[in-house]
Amino acid sequence: MSSRRPTPAAAPAGRTLSPREKYLPSVISVTSVVLVVLVVRRAVISAEQWPRIKAQFFNLDAMVDVFPDVLAGFGVNMSVWAVALVVIAIWALVLAVFRSLTGPWFAPLRVFSIVYIDLLRGLPSLLMVLLFGFGVPALQIPGLPRSSLFWGATAMVLSYSAYAAEVYRSGMDAVHDGQRAAAKALGLSQWQTLRYSIVPQAIRNVIPSLLNLAVALQKDVALLSVVGVRDAVREAQIYTARTFNYSSLIAAAVLFLAATIPMARLTDYVARKDRERRLQRTA
Amino acid sequence: MQQQRDRVTIDRVTKYYGEKLVLDDVSLSVAEHEVVCLIGASGSGKSTLLRCITDLVEFDAGRISLDGVSIHDESFGRNGLHKRVGIVFQAYNLFPHMKVVDNITLAPRKVHGIPREESEGRARELLALFGLDGYADSYPEQLSGGQQQRVAIVRALATNPEVLLLDEVTAALDPELIGGVLQVIKDLKGQGMTMLIVTHEMGFARDVSDRVCFLEGGRILEEAPPEKLFSAPEHPRTRQFLQRIIEAGRL
Ligand SMILES: Nc1ncnc2c1ncn2[C@@H]1O[C@H](COP(=O)(O)OP(=O)(O)OP(=O)(O)O)[C@@H](O)[C@H]1O
Ligand SMILES: [Mg+2]
Numbered sequence: 001m002s003s004r005r006p007t008p009a010a011a012p013a014g015r016t017l018s019p020r021e022k023y024l025p026s027v028i029s030v031t032s033v034v035l036v037v038l039v040v041r042r043a044v045i046s047a048e049q050w051p052r053i054k055a056q057f058f059n060l061d062a063m064v065d066v067f068p069d070v071l072a073g074f075g076v077n078m079s080v081w082a083v084a085l086v087v088i089a090i091w092a093l094v095l096a097v098f099r100s101l102t103g104p105w106f107a108p109l110r111v112f113s114i115v116y117i118d119l120l121r122g123l124p125s126l127l128m129v130l131l132f133g134f135g136v137p138a139l140q141i142p143g144l145p146r147s148s149l150f151w152g153a154t155a156m157v158l159s160y161s162a163y164a165a166e167v168y169r170s171g172m173d174a175v176h177d178g179q180r181a182a183a184k185a186l187g188l189s190q191w192q193t194l195r196y197s198i199v200p201q202a203i204r205n206v207i208p209s210l211l212n213l214a215v216a217l218q219k220d221v222a223l224l225s226v227v228g229v230r231d232a233v234r235e236a237q238i239y240t241a242r243t244f245n246y247s248s249l250i251a252a253a254v255l256f257l258a259a260t261i262p263m264a265r266l267t268d269y270v271a272r273k274d275r276e277r278r279l280q281r282t283a
Numbered sequence: 284m285q286q287q288r289d290r291v292t293i294d295r296v297t298k299y300y301g302e303k304l305v306l307d308d309v310s311l312s313v314a315e316h317e318v319v320c321l322i323g324a325s326g327s328g329k330s331t332l333l334r335c336i337t338d339l340v341e342f343d344a345g346r347i348s349l350d351g352v353s354i355h356d357e358s359f360g361r362n363g364l365h366k367r368v369g370i371v372f373q374a375y376n377l378f379p380h381m382k383v384v385d386n387i388t389l390a391p392r393k394v395h396g397i398p399r400e401e402s403e404g405r406a407r408e409l410l411a412l413f414g415l416d417g418y419a420d421s422y423p424e425q426l427s428g429g430q431q432q433r434v435a436i437v438r439a440l441a442t443n444p445e446v447l448l449l450d451e452v453t454a455a456l457d458p459e460l461i462g463g464v465l466q467v468i469k470d471l472k473g474q475g476m477t478m479l480i481v482t483h484e485m486g487f488a489r490d491v492s493d494r495v496c497f498l499e500g501g502r503i504l505e506e507a508p509p510e511k512l513f514s515a516p517e518h519p520r521t522r523q524f525l526q527r528i529i530e531a532g533r534l
Contacts, residue, residue, distance in 0.1 A: 176376075178372060178374055178376040179376060179378065181334075181339050181372065181376060182372065182376035182377075182378070184339060184365065185337050185339060185365055185369070185370045186365060186389065186390035186394060186438070186442070187362035187365035187366050187390055187394035187395075187442070188362075188389070188390065188393060188394060189361060189362070192393055192394075196378070196381075196389060196393070197378055200380050201378075201379070201380055204380065280424070
């Protein structure tokens with residue numbers, strides 16, 4: 001209780017930590033985590049309902065059985081995600097630039113951007129997916145694609161672009177006023193100022209936030225399953241409907257986690273690097 | 284000295300920020316090859332005046348002209364004024380995401396239409412001239428404050444402006460870095476550059492300027508050649524200001 005635990009930084013210079021001081025904290029952490037896991041596991045397994053739960057949710061045979069279908073569906077998720085990401089990154093930037101333009105001639109673009117962002121941030125993505133994924137194909141307009149995959153993905157892009165545009169805008173606002181003054185004083189036009197000074201700095205500012213949106217989108221692509229797109233969730237549901245076993249959904253869950261957790265870690269890493277860069281600059 | 288024609292003419296300019304009067308009926312002109320220094324306490328409106336000349340802020344009354352033509356005249360077009368009048372800011376305002384050479388060549392290439400190779404050649408010449416050879420491919424944050432400020436001056440010079448405005452270009456620098464930057468400006472004077480300089484370095488103002496203006500509360504209280512203004516200031520406020528400066532050990 002009374003033992004001192006100096007952090008390495010607080011230790012006087014030249015003093016080396018004994019092996020005990022060095023490793024004890026990690027040993028304690030690992031042991032306590034393992035202990036808690038064992039206790040919880042025991043409690044779960046000894047529960048009266050566990051065999052039923054296991055058969056319903058964690059049936060390994062069912063998982064193996066459904067895995068190829070779910071994996072194929074997950075491929076759809078990832079492809080939609082990748083394409084949507086690129087389109088969102090561009091379209092949202094266009095919206096943010098529209099919104100930042102000054103001068104009376106640009107008023108229509110500015111108003112368009114404001115209305116667009118207000119509307120699409122206010123609507124649930126699910127509603128948009130239903131509206132576009134079912135609604136537009138039902139119109140049967142000649143010349144337009146009829147696939148609910150296409151229109152569902154479009155709905156996701158439209159919806160997420162509104163958020164991403166706001167992220168870009170905050171990044172542009174964070175660029176110091178002096179940058180605009182310098183660019184104008186050099187004779188750059190409003191467009192050139194954005195292109196060469198404001199937007200590149202804004203993008204750098206917002207990469208961590210955009211990555212966060214990308215992680216959210218990775219999961220939300222599953223919304224497309226409601227309009228019949230055979231993504232991982234849809235495939236799992238089909239299996240569940242056939243066999244009354246939910247293990248297929250757990251299999252899909254594992255796939256989602258395998259994709260989102262590394263993305264989230266990458267985001268943390270980039271955000272940390274970004275913070276360090278800023279600290280360095282202000283120092 | 285032979286009387287030169289006026290390049291920049293500020294004629295009874297008044298500016299408010301909201302309710303606050305920042306420039307009060309200011310008149311001042313800078314002739315060809317002339318160096319005019321603006322001195323005055325913090326908040327007296329010095330930066331604002333430079334920003335008015337470069338059309339970075341609007342003013343409420345009066346007129347500013349370059350070679351007799353109002354800076355708001357249509358003949359300047361979108362960037363005609365900025366092609367001819369350069370400004371260096373107190374905080375450098377370099378583009379942090381661009382290499383030094385790109386900072387310098389951006390305006391020559393995009394505004395003046397000079398090919399990349401030619402503008403880079405000139406940028407490197409200027410950098411060498413300002414003791415910065417070897418830094419062309421560095422990023423601003425890798426440079427010391429004094430080096431960044433010299434880059435900012437080079438950037439303003441790269442477009443061959445006819446008039447250069449300098450806003451407290453040494454204010455953010457450590458004392459040992461100030462000398463180098465001031466020397467650069469003295470060299471520019473030697474080459475005949477027309478300059479309007481805001482500065483707190485009174486010794487420098489005395490050496491470099493043809494005329495000194497003392498600004499207070501948005502008004503020019505006194506305007507005189509440096510020998511006169513620094514040794515026998517007429518206005519009591521000027522005397523007070525210089526007294527404080529001497530006490531602070533800056534003259
Ligand atoms: N963007 C702004 N909005 C409102 N007020 C401003 C703005 N910029 C400057 N002011 C005010 O105008 C006055 C003059 O400011 P200015 O920056 O011209 O002073 P200065 O003489 O350059 O001072 P310093 O020596 O500190 O740079 C100050 O009172 C300041 O508070
Ligand atoms: Mg100032």
